[in-house]
Amino acid sequence: MLTDFNRLKVFYTIYRHKSAAAAARELYISQSAVSQSLGKLERELKTQLFVRLHKKLVPTAAAGSLYEIIEPFVRNLEGGLAWLEAEKSGPRGVLRIGAPVEFGSRNLVELVAAFRRKHPAVFFEVSLGHPDVLLPRLAAGELDFVFADIFPGRGGKNLPPFTVSSVLTEKLVLASSAGYYSARLKSGADPAALAGCDFLDYSHGRPALLNWFRHHYDKSFPGLKVVLTVESVQAILNGIKGGLGLGIVPEYLVEKELKAGSVKAVRTGRPELINRISLVRLKGRAASPAEKAFLENF
Numbered sequence: 001m002l003t004d005f006n007r008l009k010v011f012y013t014i015y016r017h018k019s020a021a022a023a024a025r026e027l028y029i030s031q032s033a034v035s036q037s038l039g040k041l042e043r044e045l046k047t048q049l050f051v052r053l054h055k056k057l058v059p060t061a062a063a064g065s066l067y068e069i070i071e072p073f074v075r076n077l078e079g080g081l082a083w084l085e086a087e088k089s090g091p092r093g094v095l096r097i098g099a100p101v102e103f104g105s106r107n108l109v110e111l112v113a114a115f116r117r118k119h120p121a122v123f124f125e126v127s128l129g130h131p132d133v134l135l136p137r138l139a140a141g142e143l144d145f146v147f148a149d150i151f152p153g154r155g156g157k158n159l160p161p162f163t164v165s166s167v168l169t170e171k172l173v174l175a176s177s178a179g180y181y182s183a184r185l186k187s188g189a190d191p192a193a194l195a196g197c198d199f200l201d202y203s204h205g206r207p208a209l210l211n212w213f214r215h216h217y218d219k220s221f222p223g224l225k226v227v228l229t230v231e232s233v234q235a236i237l238n239g240i241k242g243g244l245g246l247g248i249v250p251e252y253l254v255e256k257e258l259k260a261g262s263v264k265a266v267r268t269g270r271p272e273l274i275n276r277i278s279l280v281r282l283k284g285r286a287a288s289p290a291e292k293a294f295l296e297n298f
Contacts, residue, residue, distance in 0.1 A: 003044060008070055010037040011049065015067045018057050091290035092121035098134035098146035099126060102233040103277055107168075108147065115297050122290045130203065130231060131280075138162070138282055144291055146280045161283055167298070168277040171251040173265040174212050177243045181264035189266045195221055198245030200228040200236050208248040216268040250275070 013023040014034065024031040042049050049066065050057035059067070099108050104126055112124050127134060131148040138146045139161050147167070176184075176197075184197050191213075201209050210220045228239050228247075236247040237254070240263065251272060257263035279295070281287075287295070 003041065007037045007041040007044075010034055011041055011063075011066065012070050012074055014038060014050070014057060015059055015063060018059070019055065020057060021055070091119045091288075091293040093288060093290050094123045094125060095288075095290055095294060096125045096143045097127070098138060098143045098148075099128055100130075100147065100149050100277070101128045101231060103147060103149075103168075104128040111298060115294055118297070119290070119293060122294070135162070135280065138280060141282075144288070145282075145295075147277055148280050149275055149277060162280045163283055164278045164280050166276045167279050170275050170277070171272040172208070172212065172248050172275050173251045173254070173272055174209075174246050174248055175240055175254055175258075175263050175265045176246045177241055178262055178264050180243045180245065185266075189268070191217055191221070194246070194266065195224065197225070198227045199224050200230070200239045200245055200247035201226050202229070202231050202233075202236065202248075204229055212248055212273050215273045216270050248273075 010023060010027065013026055014020060017023050017026070020034045020038070021031050024034045027034070038049065045062070045066075047062045048060055049063040050059055052058075097104075097108065105128065108126060112126070116122060116124075127137070127143065131146070134143065134146045134148065137143050185193050187193055194213075199206075199209055201207075206224065206226060209224055209226070210222075213219065213221045213224075227245055228236075230236065230239075233249060233253065237249055239245070240247050240249065240254075241257070246266070251258075251265070254263045254265070258265060
């Protein structure tokens with residue numbers, strides 16, 4: 001059973017001053033109350049903590065051991081309270097953010113740099129990876145919030161502990177090198193011709209490709225031949241340019257190549273598939289001042 005914290009506070013103050021009277025003055029209580037609290041603590045612990053020597057209190061070995069336990073707690077508590085008080089003067093502390101590899105490497109780091117110019121007392125720990133890895137860490141309290149790719153059909157419905165809000169959208173295209181396109185799709189980019197091509201995707205479940213086919217043709221093609229699986233937009237881009245096959249990439253990343261003709265996109269006449277970068281937060285979790293400031297700035 002835990003000892004009453006008030007009695008431990010009285011003991012801590014007595015130990016520092018080696019005097020009940022000085023402890024009473026610091027705590028703004030009577031010397032009698034100090035003595036009563038110390039007596040109750042000694043009876044509770046079944047050990048003597050001080051030897052009364054005239055007006056001084058000499059700590060016993062047991063008192064020294066107890067002080068070594070309490071002192072770090074009090075020091076950390078005082079430091080923590082001071083930190084909370086300092087937060088009122090502006091955002092500070094560590095923000096732990098999860099993000100997709102490319103978005104985190106490219107966009108998020110730029111935002112962090114701009115934010116720290118305004119708030120140098122805020123530090124960042126960024127974890128890059130797939131939502132399947134980052135979202136459980138968010139649920140476990142290891143991350144403050146996550147930026148995640150939320151593809152159509154997912155939309156946050158299977159994420160009950162979270163709130164999901166879209167912060168950025170990008171058009172996704174199915175593209176290949178001009179050479180691969182002319183060799184494999186010379187008769188046209190109809191579903192039958194596409195099904196016989198080689199593909200690149202980001203994970204073994206092929207979510208990007210399945211969503212693209214479902215969006216453009218209202219059905220999925222489960223037997224697609226995926227020759228490269230890699231969790232990196234840049235790697236998929238390099239594979240496309242190297243003639244490995246067809247892959248899904250944000251249109252703006254291949255805009256120059258599309259205009260130059262070195263990369264070809266499959267067009268079906270339907271609007272392009274939209275990928276949403278969403279902000280995912282744990283429901284009911286209060287945002288720290290640093291988190292509020294960053295998201296407002298974002």
